[in-house]
Amino acid sequence: xxxxTQPPSASGTPGQRxxxxxxxxxSNIGRDNxxxxxxxxxxxxxxxxxxxxxxxxxxxxxFSGSKSGTSASLAISGLQSEDEADYYCAAWDGGxxxxxxxxxxxxTVL
Amino acid sequence: xxxxxxxGPGLVKPSQTLSLTCAISGDSVSSNSATxxxxxxxPSRGLEWLGRTYYxxxxxxxxxxxxxxxxxxxxxxxKNLFSLQLKSVTPEDTAVYYCARGPGTLRTWxxxxxxxxxS
Numbered sequence: 001x002x003x004x005t006q007p008p009s010a011s012g013t014p015g016q017r018x019x020x021x022x023x024x025x026x027s028n029i030g031r032d033n034x035x036x037x038x039x040x041x042x043x044x045x046x047x048x049x050x051x052x053x054x055x056x057x058x059x060x061x062x063f064s065g066s067k068s069g070t071s072a073s074l075a076i077s078g079l080q081s082e083d084e085a086d087y088y089c090a091a092w093d094g095g096x097x098x099x100x101x102x103x104x105x106x107x108t109v110l
Numbered sequence: 111x112x113x114x115x116x117x118g119p120g121l122v123k124p125s126q127t128l129s130l131t132c133a134i135s136g137d138s139v140s141s142n143s144a145t146x147x148x149x150x151x152x153p154s155r156g157l158e159w160l161g162r163t164y165y166x167x168x169x170x171x172x173x174x175x176x177x178x179x180x181x182x183x184x185x186x187x188x189k190n191l192f193s194l195q196l197k198s199v200t201p202e203d204t205a206v207y208y209c210a211r212g213p214g215t216l217r218t219w220x221x222x223x224x225x226x227x228x229s
Contacts, residue, residue, distance in 0.1 A: 033215070035215050044208055046219075088157060090157070090216065096175070098174055099212075
């Protein structure tokens with residue numbers, strides 16, 4: 001059972017806007033930054049969003065992150081077929097003194 | 111640009127020790143601003159942080175409580191790499207193992223190593 005809670009699946013049609021939620025607690029999301037990762041089959045997770053809402057260079061501005069209290073969200077606008085992947089949230093947990101992850105959301109582009 | 115290259119066996123027998131290394135290029139394992147992490151991923155457990163090592167005037171290690179009795183992370187400064195040892199493995203330890211650079215954000219990951227625990 002993952003420490004952070006994500007919906008197992010999400011879907012949308014090309015061009016649509018999709019959001020993925022991530023729920024945590026005061027010891028992780030509530031006190032530290034949220035990261036979002038995109039994982040394509042057979043590859044390592046790729047950093048998509050850091051420090052709640054910052055994009056590394058090369059990540060399209062279609063991807064955005066937000067946080068409120070102990071929850072965070074990833075939004076993908078202008079959905080494209082290549083966005084079909086697994087998405088994970090992560091945060092440092094001060095109680096466990098380690099990184100904690102969500103269980104992942106499989107995004108399907110219909 | 112920091113890159114991490116993993117190596118190690120893909121098959122380990124039950125009760126033996128799993129050993130993986132992560133070679134660093136573009137940064138130093140002794141950096142005062144980095145942390146060096148091991149993470150694994152399996153269908154049953156998802157992504158699971160295993161532990162980290164870092165240098166801040168001296169070496170520090172931190173391990174996931176569930177693995178503390180079985181895990182060791184070491185550093186080889188002469189080869190600029192860090193390594194994972196997980197002893198007394200069982201089939202439950204079958205997973206893809208990743209190394210990753212922190213802190214604050216896990217920006218750089220190794221390519222992953224599938225380790226299967228089986229006789």
